[in-house]
Amino acid sequence: MKTRNWLILLGILLAIPVGWYLISPLFINKAVNEGFPTAQVTEVMEVTSGEVVAEATQAMETAMAEPTKEMVDPMPEAEMTILFQGEFYNLAHDGMGTATIYQLADGSRILRFENFEVLNGPELHVYLATQDPVLDTVGTELEASLDLGKLKGNLGDQNYDIPTDLDLSLYHSVVIWCQPFRVPFNAAPLRVP
16 A cells, blocks of 8 residues: 555656646747847958048048038848748647748848747747648658747747758748647748748
């Protein structure tokens, strides 16, 4: 009888953390609000210290001669191109938002979620998948997919880097994937706008 009680107690002690791991994400939200990434442009100039002093002196003299003149230089805007875009649709759970793949001026590519919302879950990841539409299956693997990393938050705008050498023509959907249960929570088709 004592052994049986110890086994029951041990089972309960193991069930508590496992249950917390599996159920707690359902009522805990993590909000993210990442800004749009910009390509960093760095201009390198070689000048001598005498040139710097001369240029600074000239700029000060010009500013003093015309004190009421406003100097307005427009900020250069980063060039970007939308490669693919789609709206999230429900699979295992409700969700919404837009998934967009951008190519930035420096050639880098990102996947951006905007107005994104999905039910939280354990170990949610962002996948690029070859399927479109993604089937609502439980317990099967997502064939020929690429894991872009752990979902940063189940609410809000967020960015994910895409390898520059990846052939995006092979991928047709973005999937929010629950790794422990192998369940697609939501998906968005990737279409040329």
